[in-house]
Amino acid sequence: MIRKLFTLFAALSVLALSGMPAPAAQGYPERPITIVVPFGAGGETDLVARMLADNMHTIFGQNVVVQNIVGAAGVTGMSAITSAKPDGYTLGVVPSAPLAMHPHMRQVPYSLESFEFIGRILKAPYIVLVNKTSPWKTFDDMIKDMKANPDKYFWASSGVGSVPYIALMNLFNEFGVKVKHVPFSGDADALQAMAGDRAQIYASTAGVLGKYDVKGLALLDAERDPLLPDLPSIKECVPADKQQWASMLYVSQWMALIGPKGLPADVLAKLNAAMGQACAAPEFVADLKKLGLVPGYQDSKACEAFIREESDRNAVTIKKLMQQQQ
Amino acid sequence: MIDAIIQAVQMTLTPESLTALVIGALFGTIIGALPGLGTAVAITVCIPFTLKMGNASAIALLNGVYATSIYGGSIAAVLINTPGTPQSACTGFEGYAMAKAGKAGEALGWVTMASVVGGLLSCVALMVAAPQLASLSVAYGGPLEICALICMGLACITSLSEGNQLKGMLAGIGGLFLATIGSDPLSGELRFTFGTQDLVAGIDLMPVVVGVFPLAELFFRVYEVHSDSTPTPIDCRRIIFPRLKHWAGHVLTLIRSSLIGIGLGILPGTGATAATFISYSTAKRVSKFKDNFGQGEPDGLVAAESSNNAVAGGAMIPTLALGIPGEPVMALMLATLTLHGITPGVRLMLDNPEVVYSCFFSLTLANLLIIPAAIITVFGFGYIIRFPTAVLLGIIVLCSILGVYLPRGNMFDIWMALAIGVVAFGMRLGDFPVAPLLIGYVLGPQFEYRIGQAAIYKGDMSLPAYLMTSPLAMIFFAVSVFLLLSPLVRPVLGFARSRCR
């Protein structure tokens, strides 16, 4: 047994020593970069990350690998990013919820200060959706009908605390209408219930419009989407005397490329440039379009400002919703 | 329509697609057959590759891997008693018993043929009536119906724990409880996380499956080595396919189980596990050979395997026609299709019928490819099971750890698998059946979530009035009661009868 242990140690030390001499990095990147995705393979975040990784691979000429670290509603993956060495070899592609929403709802072992923001990949505002056969022609019709028939209709969410939940809950609260909530476990389940008329209202991004028999009533953003010129923005739907709270209703799905805090400035600059180039690549834009997503690239600085603003607004909304519940 | 079919055949019969299909089928069977690795690993590993392939090839690869990896899990269930997926558990009951009796080749033959026929029948259902079946999925996919369906699955617990109902009950409740750990599906609140972040999203399926099957089996074999019980050596040189005349008496089971599989595949939320257990338990109640169940009865294999392969085709219907995945694996399929510019959903059948038919066609081919893939894989596995115990067990550990790590990259999952493995081994020693635990665990989250929804829809209605809104749910509930009570009633009746005489 002792001999075995000795062999083990010997083997270990040989292995350890063989890797020791390594000169300081000059031309980043000189080994494969890992992009951590806190959700499972095949999900939207994963697919976007893989497409981005592919494009960055061509730019850097260095392999960019996507690693799915799933668990704890994204927290495991986020922690893997924060605990990685800030050398630019471990990055993360993350959506809005774990970064700018969960920290306001429960204890998580990270905050915005734990990350370095490399850039925003895309931004897709949420759309208030109803069944295609619905009698409501406009957002106004819907609100009027709901006011006349409180508690008659059901709205679907993809779970309490999810982005669609916050979006619609906030919307109905601000407009003072009573609608019953039914939580579902995801987009697909909720849209199936919409098709069966078990729920009448849902919120999701533009991607679902082509896939399912639903129509949009309002875009939860300040301006109309150039790709959906007929869809009014929520700003237009809010009565003129209440414009001050319109901005509280904007909700969008976005994804960002982030890294652990403390990335060296030159690495960050290189990543920033490479990401800008990757996001502008026509193949990348075309791939996003297939997923029903629109590129919304922002560079490091703009992205950080945007995320902080989103996070602050979410903090206010969530706090308000939580107080109302008690 | 004929044009579309011809186009689909042309799309699928290109050299690239066929290569992808063959590679996928072989890869799926082998990965599925390795103890500890299963469908989740096979599909996760394939996704990055499908992103770089053409439409038809990507569909073919995924179909090949999907259909065969479920089947592969059954090879491991028969030869090593380590099912790769929960839906192969029933196959393990009958198949491993047959293998111990020296009939491993025959068992695999039945498994293979039942899988192929079940899969093909579901493909036929797909081709003939996809749009109609899809509308059924919408109409009957309400929370009450799904609740009732899950009750049917849970009711199987009693028939799977005959002889020790109480232990089965404990295991079943334990499984249901295990599934409540983490965030509540409705309110998102955290429960029973004991303060750790790792439990926030609950315990994943893979650690449970790997703990309950390969790791528990590993501990059991170690136990056998150290105790004075002599393990039965299992030998399998090749598959022995059942002859046509042997099918007499199994046809009814085959058709019934395939229909159960297709039906449950179409409805969202329950998937292959419920289908397999329901069809196996039903067979156990009504089959001609019901007295042999549990001791290596081919009819049990036919019931389990034909239904779990039929789910594949059934689940494809809502996925393609509505964009609503009937199974978790289908969600991955959906994502891949979307990325190739094919948007599953209401317009797919109108805009790109050839894609739909190509999907059906490649699934059909994948099901046929099971036969050669099985012959090759079983040949290889015949060697592996003859390895010295230490080597075989070492490989099981290695595969188990990879199987848990690969899909989620999470070290906590591996520890969880080890803990569950120790518990499952203890259960096996104490004659606690593990199948109820698994059923409870797999169906638990959907059950709680759908009950909560049903409660919202019920609102102020009285319970009978609400139940009356769905006749289908009533039928399901009635079947559940039958499945639940019949194993309890039979011994009582038998006792009473013997008293009367």
Next chain:
Amino acid sequence: MKAWINGKTLLGMIFLAVGLVLLRTTYLERPAFFTDPNELGSLTYPRYLIFGWIAASVLYLVTPAKSKDWANLRRSLPGLAIVTGTIALYIIMFEWLGLVASTFLFLAVFFQVMGYRDLRRGLPIAAFCAVLAWLVFEKLLEVPMPQAFWTDFL
């Protein structure tokens, strides 16, 4: 078995205790998150499950025991403990040493533990399995695995 406390009653007691402790937590835990005015609270369903569990444990306690011979378990317990320990070590090493090194070391040790003492065949088999796993998953299928701690020095 005449003794009042036997293995089965002990197990039943443990089940009951677990049930009671869990039942208590369902009343203790305060929702940390905002709720929706649903018909069912987040702890209602688990509470019913726990009631069921407690009822089943009580039934289990009162039903008569079947005697069972545990001699085999007593004999194999040390072996089982060592195997569990080896696997636990493997899991720890897996994270620190990466796939190849940890698998090789684990298999080499595991073969010894399981009584397959032939090093001349055991070591090559261990090395072969480790390299094969690495080739298939890390090289061919490009799945990211835990990296050995020394790669950080590179």
